[in-house]
Amino acid sequence: PRHLLDFQDWSPERLTAILDNADTMLQVLDRPVKKVPALQGLTVCNAFFENSTRTRTSFELAARRMSADVLTFAAGNSSVSKGESLRDTVEVLTAYKVDAYIVRHHAAGAAHLVARYSGKPVINAGDGRRAHPTQALLDAYTVRQEFGSLEGKRVAIIGDVRHSRVARSNAELLPMLGAEVVLCGPATLLPADLAALPGVTLCSNPKEAVRGAHAVMALRLQKERMNSGFLGSLQEYADVYQVNEALMAGAESGAIVLHPGPMNRDLEISGEAADGPRSRILQQVENGQAIRMSVLYHLLVGRD
Ligand code: CP
Numbered sequence: 001p002r003h004l005l006d007f008q009d010w011s012p013e014r015l016t017a018i019l020d021n022a023d024t025m026l027q028v029l030d031r032p033v034k035k036v037p038a039l040q041g042l043t044v045c046n047a048f049f050e051n052s053t054r055t056r057t058s059f060e061l062a063a064r065r066m067s068a069d070v071l072t073f074a075a076g077n078s079s080v081s082k083g084e085s086l087r088d089t090v091e092v093l094t095a096y097k098v099d100a101y102i103v104r105h106h107a108a109g110a111a112h113l114v115a116r117y118s119g120k121p122v123i124n125a126g127d128g129r130r131a132h133p134t135q136a137l138l139d140a141y142t143v144r145q146e147f148g149s150l151e152g153k154r155v156a157i158i159g160d161v162r163h164s165r166v167a168r169s170n171a172e173l174l175p176m177l178g179a180e181v182v183l184c185g186p187a188t189l190l191p192a193d194l195a196a197l198p199g200v201t202l203c204s205n206p207k208e209a210v211r212g213a214h215a216v217m218a219l220r221l222q223k224e225r226m227n228s229g230f231l232g233s234l235q236e237y238a239d240v241y242q243v244n245e246a247l248m249a250g251a252e253s254g255a256i257v258l259h260p261g262p263m264n265r266d267l268e269i270s271g272e273a274a275d276g277p278r279s280r281i282l283q284q285v286e287n288g289q290a291i292r293m294s295v296l297y298h299l300l301v302g303r304d
Contacts, residue, residue, distance in 0.1 A: 002115075004123045005111050005112055006130070006131040006133055007133060007136075007173055007176065015137070015177065016177065018291070018294045022141055022294040028065065035066075037067045038067065038297055038301055039063065039296065039301070040067040040068070043070075043097060043098050043100075044059075044070050044071070044100050045072075045100070046071070046102050047093065048075065048104045049080065049106065050075075052104050052125070054285055054288060058288045058289045059102045062290075063296060065293060066293060068099075071098060075089075098118070099120060099121075100120055100122070100123070101123070103124060104125040104126045104127075105127050105128070107127065111124035111125075111131075121299045121300065127165065129163050129164065131165050131172075134288070134291055135288075136170045137173065137291045137295070138287045139174075139217065139258060139260070140173055141290075142215075142256075142280050142284050143174075143215050146214075150178045151178035151179070152178065152179075154182065155174055155179055155182070155217065156181075156182045156206075156213040156215070158210075158241055158268075159220065159241060160185060161183045162190065162191050167219055168194070171197050174199070175197065175199025182201050182202075182203050183202050184208075185204070187204055206240065206247055207250050210248070210255075212252060213255055215256050215257075215258055216243055216255060216258070217257075217259065218242075218268045220259075220264055220268060221234070221264055221268055234267055237268075238266070238268070243268065243270070243273050244270035244272060245270065245273060257273050257280065257281070
């Protein structure tokens with residue numbers, strides 16, 4: 001595929017090649033000089049229409065580590081605030097001879113539109129509630145790094161599944177790579193249509209969800225995407241669904257804790273679980289840079 005918008009046109013073999021190449025990228029990042037010439041002469045536009053810490057910074061570093069020029073476009077301080085359309089904005093940026101786009105947007109489908117308006121390869125860095133494919137790749141990579149393989153692994157994803165593009169992308173990707181996914185949350189935050197995905201089950205009981213799990217991912221409660229109350233109170237939510245030491249005691253003995261970030265500490269995840277020995281949350285961040293290098297390389301240079 002020319003773009004990474006979601007996993008629709010991607011085969012397990014190609015996705016595995018991206019994970020494999022991330023091993024090489026981690027080796028580059030371990031060197032004193034963390035730079036290779038792979039993307040020299042190319043310009044990557046980091047187009048962020050919605051806020052981000054991890055995805056924006058790791059894509060910027062990933063492109064720079066491979067010697068690309070990076071044009072950073074943040075909608076918040078741009079003419080988007082004067083009403084300029086997505087199409088006009090992309091046409092302006094493309095006139096600068098941008099070779100590829102990384103797009104974060106609050107609207108589902110925005111990355112597809114950028115692909116159409118620009119005619120350039122596009123990587124979706126999160127569009128509304130729909131997809132966040134590089135996050136799922138770095139999550140899969142982190143589980144694989146821990147256990148050597150994804151085959152037969154059970155990943156429990158607990159929290160605000162309804163508003164989570166991370167949950168949706170993981171529910172598509174992990175089963176393609178041999179893992180089983182259980183999505184868990186209060187019924188109001190658990191869309192039934194996700195049960196139709198192969199290798200995915202839904203469950204409202206977190207104790208059941210973590211039983212046999214090798215990895216437990218807490219999801220942020222996305223208060224900014226909730227129009228109305230979803231539950232009695234946040235405390236009631238935390239009492240039942242918080243990923244903490246007590247819940248993790250019911251998972252596999254070597255199970256790891258994941259969170260895509262940003263975290264609401266002591267709401268969907270306890271501080272102890274976030275910082276404890278099972279936590280791989282900063283490992284996810286570190287792996288994110290290598291995965292994004294691998295994706296950029298794959299799309300802009302070639303697979304090998
Ligand atoms: N996980 C994630 O996408 O984080 P940011 O919103 O900070 O990029």
